[in-house]
Amino acid sequence: MERLIIQSANILFPDSKFYKQSADVLIEDGIIKAIEAPGKLTVSKGTKLIAGENQFLAPGFFDLNANFGEPGFETKEDFITGCATAAAGGFTGVVLQPNTNPPLHSRSEIAFIVNSAKDAPVDIYPLGTITKNREGKELAELYDMKLAGAVAFSDGDRSLQHAGLMSRALLYSQGFDGLIFSYSEDKSIAGKTKMNEGEMSTYLGMKGNPNMAEELMISRDLFLVEYNDSPIHFSTISTAGAVEQIRKAKKKGLKVTCDVAAHHLLLTDDELISFDSNLKVRPPLRSKADRDALIKGLKDGTIDAIVSQHTPHEVEYKKVEFEIAEFGIASLQTVLPMLLKAKLSLELIIEKLAINSRKVLNIEPIQLKVGEQANLILINPNELWIFDSKSNRSKANNNPLFNSELKGKVSLLIHKNKTLIL
Missing domain, CATH: 2.30.40.10 (Urease, subunit C, domain 1)
Incomplete structure (x- = not known):
């Protein structure tokens, strides 16, 4: 004993x-x-x-947005190393994105995650895809995945561009208490940009991703949420405009929650003057004004949770020119020091990283x-x-x-x- x-x-x-x-x-x-x-x-x-x-x-941290490679991309991260990294960062629960190969788009993939992780030292919760193969064309079998253990639905780092399909997903999932996670980016606006549109992108001579790409998609989804009377969760919001839209939606009584990645609370696009590919993320690092608005949104309750957006990559995908490097930070282990460096209080960190993050998925709170x-x-x-x-x-x-x-x-x-x- x-x-x-x-x-x-x-x-x-x-x-x-x-x-x-x-x-x-x-x-x-x-x-x-x-x-x-x-x-x-x-x-x-x-x-x-x-x-x-x-x-x-404090209660163990709970992450609403992490990428492990398994199945298919085990060279990036597998369950063993992913759970070890999560534990070292203080996380006792992790929600896995469906960005795998194959994607987590049917009962069998969800069952694989649940069965593979049942003895892991960290609780693993899989997200099922909204659409088959994350292609944005046809709804996946959401209810089957819910029965198999999917806690919510997302197309991961692919934004669902088809408004009618998103509307049907919101309406259908409502019938069995499902929750849609929306990564908001209008591809026709964002294009193939690599960083935020602003003074730094102009200085560096790089085409920028404007705030409007995120805010247009959030605006669309809020209309759909109101029309269908459905809940939605916005993943990794990054702009001042997004915060304001969600603030107004909550005051209006819409069933909206959202989260922000830890690195968006500390780093800005000014850091990209170094062309460090480790700073290349989606959504991109924004301006100081956006960062300040995100922190204000955390403190006033507009933003419900903080996430790691842990996105590990092999060295050959990151130690290359900024233009061709992959997006993402392997961040599970450094969320706490990053938030402390951003001058957030421990009380706020625990609220957003351990308490509210569980509330989003209606998971029982951790009690002492x-x-x-x-x-x-x-x-x-x-x-x-x-x-x-x-x-x-x-x-x-x-x-x-x-x-x-x-x-x-x-x-x-x-x-x-x-x-x-x-």
Whole structure:
């Protein structure tokens, strides 16, 4: 029997009576047995003691947007390395995008993910595609995938261009409490652009992707949501206009949620002066004004959740000219230090990364209560560490923070009766 006590940790479970206070937590075989003021728990022989002073005990993070390669792209990331990376970043639950080969577009692919990940140290939730092969032409078998374990539906990094098809998807999924995730980009506006349209794109002589490409598609989908009285979730919004549209839609009473990628809260298109291909993402890094609007939207509740948008790539797809490099950052392990560097409070980070992210999918909240299975992390916001080949748990290193010193780290993760000292 494993018995451990986390001593004098600052509690950041909002529903706990010890919220923002220090407490000792006793865990036996993965079950929370006692929560008391510091020094009140009996330390018996064989009890493992974890020093929690100046650290924060919080629910395990939950990511609504991550890419693992399996099936088909295991050289980018497989379940083993993906889960190890997620755990190192403090994530105890991850929603997988359907950007695989084959895509997660039928019952069999969803069942493969569910069965392959059932013993993983991290909870894995697959997204089924909206359309067959993510081609945007014909609806996939949404209900069959829901029965097999799909938690929602998305065409991943492909925006559904056909308005009628999106309308039918919203209406059909409503019949069985399905949820559509929309990645919003009007391809006729965005074209084959590689970065944001703005002063920096003009300076660099590169054709830019305007805010309008995202905002037009969000506007269309909001009309469809109102018409069908259906829920929708917007993935990785990136512009000030998108925030304002969603803010107005929520005030209007529409069933709308949304998330933002961590890197859009810290980095801007000004960084691209270096032509670092690790900064090439979709949607692109936007302007400082957009970044400020995203942070404001987080704080006022317009934006529900923060995601990693973890997108690992083999070295040959990133260490090339910016123009031909693939999009994406392998970011699961660096979300926390990135958000701390963006000067977000721990309370806000936990709300958007552990609590609201589960609410989007109606997943039971994680509670710090006697008798509950432990699903928690211990955060040291001041720990300095080097993110390099030794500490990286992913197969990929396409991350602009690679080989740099970061501040903020998850030092302990307990989930599924597994204790990981990180």
